[in-house]
Amino acid sequence: MILLGGHRRTAVAVFAVALLALVSCRSSTNPQDIIGPWDVQRPSGAPSSTLELRLVLDEPVSGSIELPAPEGETLVLAPEAVVTQGDIVKTAIGLSAIPESYAVYVYFTPEAAQRMQEVSRANIGRRMAFVLDGQVFLVAVMHATVNSPILVEDDYSREEATRVAERLAP
Numbered sequence: 082m083i084l085l086g087g088h089r090r091t092a093v094a095v096f097a098v099a100l101l102a103l104v105s106c107r108s109s110t111n112p113q114d115i116i117g118p119w120d121v122q123r124p125s126g127a128p129s130s131t132l133e134l135r136l137v138l139d140e141p142v143s144g145s146i147e148l149p150a151p152e153g154e155t156l157v158l159a160p161e162a163v164v165t166q167g168d169i170v171k172t173a174i175g176l177s178a179i180p181e182s183y184a185v186y187v188y189f190t191p192e193a194a195q196r197m198q199e200v201s202r203a204n205i206g207r208r209m210a211f212v213l214d215g216q217v218f219l220v221a222v223m224h225a226t227v228n229s230p231i232l233v234e235d236d237y238s239r240e241e242a243t244r245v246a247e248r249l250a251p
């Protein structure tokens with residue numbers, strides 16, 4: 082698993098401290114009841130989104146595409162997506178490392194997890210763009226080798242995280 086942050090990033094140690102504080106305040110003895118992850122399904126009849134995870138390139142290459150990022154920067158994206166919507170097998174939400182926030186867990190097929198592992202291993206420190214329905218939704222730095230699930234954090238409320246997970250759900 083990797084923490085992929087949007088606007089605010091917090092150390093994993095903060096997550097552990099917050100988690101201990103939360104567990105001590107709750108009566109449940111099952112950690113999943115407190116922190117998740119909780120599976121999320123796409124609502125019946127809701128259209129499926131199209132997700133692509135693409136490496137952000139330093140310069141254009143044959144077949145690369147350019148899209149604006151949420152912060153206004155124009156990104157040059159790799160011609161081929163590492164992972165697409167069809168590679169997602171499950172989505173869930175759970176507590177984030179950001180206090181009082183939730184994160185979205187995205188689980189991939191074994192083949193897609195292998196691709197993510199190979200690409201992330203070769204590109205630690207580089208950025209990955211999450212392109213949702215043709216628009217850059219999130220840009221994250223790969224801080225470690227990752228496969229599945231990935232953890233998307235962006236200071237989400239539980240409702241916001243649920244909406245994102247529903248859009249990404251298979």
